[in-house]
Amino acid sequence: MPTDMLSTLTATPLFAVGLTLAAYLLGNLLFKRLRNPSWLPAILIAALLLAAALVAIGLPYSIYQQGASWLTILLGPATVALGMPLYQQLPRIRELWQPLTLCLPIAAALAACYAIGIAWLMGASPTILASLAAKSVTAPIAIGITEQLGGNVALLMGALLVTGVVTIPFVSVVARLLKINDERIIGFALGLNGHAIGTVRAFELSPTAGAFASLGMSLTGIFTALLLPLAWRLIGTVS
Amino acid sequence: MPALNGLLWLISYWLIGEVVIHFSGLPFSSGVVGMLLLCATLGVLGRVPSSLAAAAQPLIALLAMLIMPGVVGVFFILDELAGQWFAIIIALLLGTLLSVITTLWLLQRLIGRSDAH
Known part of the structure; x- marks a missing residue:
């Protein structure tokens, strides 16, 4: 595309916003045409389309990102909005509060620690460790955590996608090996490890699995958001 | 405009979160603080006001689109x-x-x- 035309179009944020909307809608359309493949979430299709479009028209990512911040600013209120489904799930938390209060801190802490530990053993840099730490947390909360830790948000997004996509086959294989049929357990594990991508899959299994997945997802998000930055700061002062 | 009413609630809770973090120095994100405060408020009210639901539901449905600009960054x-x-x-x-x-x-x-x- 000629440079003067590109600079005319990108003079306002509307070009970046429009491009994002178009890629999102097209990604969803393709996802439905491909009959909802669980290994290729709609958001990945949309992101690939958007990245290809940016390269094709020669728009640098930093300029796109500036314009798109008109959309991403809404992430703040959207995260606050998650308080509504959380409130609606409170009866379910009460019903199973004992096993959940025992399991959640251990499982959510390990979800972060396994990945950080393995990456650290393999010699990854501190920035990479900070970017992987929130890999099992739902994106709006994970972005806030990663900014606190000083990680790279783009790498976090990639980590979220990989984690969410592989959680689905891992949960189904391990559940079969452990002979687990309880939909509450399978749903909770999908949401705790695979955040929104796992939760969508759980809703395809059954409404009960879906409800427990969104419970697992929100509790993991809150637990990690409250404890990980504090733990990180403590480790930082010691070392 | 019930949805605008609800949106104002969400933005206000986010801003309260910012203030809480600024004065407490705790390393949380304002969205998470606002979310917990909203959940606590709903617990006190005992129900979800329809204006809040009118703003919260469409925003939650749009979450995937809102994180897309960040996801694309990984390719760069x-x-x-x-x-x-x-x-x-x-x-x-x-x-x-x-x-x-x-x-x-x-x-x-x-x-x-x-x-x-």
């Missing part, structure tokens, strides 16, 4: 992280497999046991 840092990709992929795959095993095993023991009572 591929060169920057050259040489580290192997460690990153192994950490994600093996780490997720281990944490899935731990979660399922723990829940099986804990929920299975409480059902047996």
